Amino acid sequence: MGDWREDQELVVMEGRIKVPYRWFAGEVGTRYFESLRDERKFLGTKCGACGKVYHIPRRNCPDCFAECSEWVELGSAGTLETYTVVRRQHPQLAPLPLPYGYGVIRLDGADTGFLHLLYEFEEGGLATGMRVEAVFADEREGRILDVRYFRPTKGVS
Amino acid sequence: MEPVAIVGVGMTEMRRERKADGYADLVYEATRKALDDAGMEIAEVDNVITVSNDFFDGRTISSMAVQDACGSFDKNVSTVEGDGTFGAAYGLMRILSGSFGTTLVCVHHKGSESQMPLITNAMFDPLYERFLGIEAVSSSALQARAYMEKYGITEEQCALVSVKNHRNAFANPVAQLPLELTVEQVLASPYIADPIKLLDCCPVSDGASAVILASEERAKKLAAKPVWVKGVAYCSDAYHLGDRDLSDVRALEEAARKAYAMAGIGDPAREVDLVELYDAFTYMELMWLEGLGFCARGEGGKLTASGDTAPGGRLPVNVSGGCLSGNPVLVAGLNRVIECVLQVRGDAGERQVDGVRTAVAHGINGPCGQSHCVWVLGGEK
Numbered sequence: 001m002g003d004w005r006e007d008q009e010l011v012v013m014e015g016r017i018k019v020p021y022r023w024f025a026g027e028v029g030t031r032y033f034e035s036l037r038d039e040r041k042f043l044g045t046k047c048g049a050c051g052k053v054y055h056i057p058r059r060n061c062p063d064c065f066a067e068c069s070e071w072v073e074l075g076s077a078g079t080l081e082t083y084t085v086v087r088r089q090h091p092q093l094a095p096l097p098l099p100y101g102y103g104v105i106r107l108d109g110a111d112t113g114f115l116h117l118l119y120e121f122e123e124g125g126l127a128t129g130m131r132v133e134a135v136f137a138d139e140r141e142g143r144i145l146d147v148r149y150f151r152p153t154k155g156v157s
Numbered sequence: 158m159e160p161v162a163i164v165g166v167g168m169t170e171m172r173r174e175r176k177a178d179g180y181a182d183l184v185y186e187a188t189r190k191a192l193d194d195a196g197m198e199i200a201e202v203d204n205v206i207t208v209s210n211d212f213f214d215g216r217t218i219s220s221m222a223v224q225d226a227c228g229s230f231d232k233n234v235s236t237v238e239g240d241g242t243f244g245a246a247y248g249l250m251r252i253l254s255g256s257f258g259t260t261l262v263c264v265h266h267k268g269s270e271s272q273m274p275l276i277t278n279a280m281f282d283p284l285y286e287r288f289l290g291i292e293a294v295s296s297s298a299l300q301a302r303a304y305m306e307k308y309g310i311t312e313e314q315c316a317l318v319s320v321k322n323h324r325n326a327f328a329n330p331v332a333q334l335p336l337e338l339t340v341e342q343v344l345a346s347p348y349i350a351d352p353i354k355l356l357d358c359c360p361v362s363d364g365a366s367a368v369i370l371a372s373e374e375r376a377k378k379l380a381a382k383p384v385w386v387k388g389v390a391y392c393s394d395a396y397h398l399g400d401r402d403l404s405d406v407r408a409l410e411e412a413a414r415k416a417y418a419m420a421g422i423g424d425p426a427r428e429v430d431l432v433e434l435y436d437a438f439t440y441m442e443l444m445w446l447e448g449l450g451f452c453a454r455g456e457g458g459k460l461t462a463s464g465d466t467a468p469g470g471r472l473p474v475n476v477s478g479g480c481l482s483g484n485p486v487l488v489a490g491l492n493r494v495i496e497c498v499l500q501v502r503g504d505a506g507e508r509q510v511d512g513v514r515t516a517v518a519h520g521i522n523g524p525c526g527q528s529h530c531v532w533v534l535g536g537e538k
Contacts, residue, residue, distance in 0.1 A: 102296075143288070
């Protein structure tokens, strides 16, 4: 399309999309988040057919496609199934000062893992299979960050 | 399956920031190249599939915004949000429906226009996961560790993939990131989210690509050398990372099993001549090689260290340079298919591998390879 563009700055329009959303937690999610907020307790749901306990909770079992008919109270500690220590992160995303971790954590009493943050650990101090415990926020609003993060259980490796 | 051929392919150069081209410009370039490659004009295209992602494009129904650039006025257009391999599979089905003789599939992506971590963060559940800040690199790091610890895969073995694929990119004119690296340099690159280091990661890229599929009857009328679709299948695993064994590749194994069955392949390690797979991170090449049945579980590192997957090896993998050397998301999967087409035709130029009769292309969708699409392509019907 010609030589006009030599020495020209190509036009780049800066923008930002701001669209409010309201994500409905539904009955299942509401009960879960209320329990975190009011009682500092994790709840899972149990499949009425195969008995598998899901955390995070859900209405139906993806394996046997039956209803998860029962609520189960889970421990606030669990086992680290895998983890990473984040060294670089987009400043808009990092919820904790770097370095912090992510882990897939299987809470005591659950048959599935769930994703959460890891913090209060020494460099090199995380390991697959180690015990971790939840640290709750003092001010809780009924959302996943009512749990600030998980940390290695004191005195247990 | 009725015979269907890929009769035309087009790729733009993949670059970090193609400021002189909006994404419609890239789509036009890729579409024009695919038409020229097929020896076709746009009027001979019966229907069009456009593939895009609204969050990346910063507009809704983004797949409808490129219709002038892909020449689809007055045509039946449908759209796919997902990797290009899935878009092409849909294109294939539209021909198999009997309603269309030719399908154009075009895919575009401009990673430079947004901020990759913010976009990939948005693929996670807003109630339970998104506000933890997880995105593509850190979630993949969880998978990398699960896989590497389970099978004793080393960071050195992963580094070999980075060295090989970045070197392969020198022979591919559309590749973005040809690099001459040593294993030591890869290992010395900084951790982003351990065990993933900077040189284990694909770059951010701009690019577009297009393919034209044709029924047997229509393919016969074209001068282009057809490459036949021998088998295609896809399969998905669970969405939430904690529901999955992240070291597991069951969805890929299932997709591969079905695609090989369609293609009449009993022993992929012996019957496949070349592989292009979705190596967004180095560990993925090892895992996907296992899931595709080219070695036993846990043997991907050894297979790579043996040199078998290098361009002169028994089973060359990602001779194009792979996603590590250019990763316009969505486009990257279709580029795996296109490289296989070029290799089967013998049109891959400097990087041509001798005697490629059967090639396998692979794409993924969702966090940590939630879903896999496997293509088997060959020179014979």
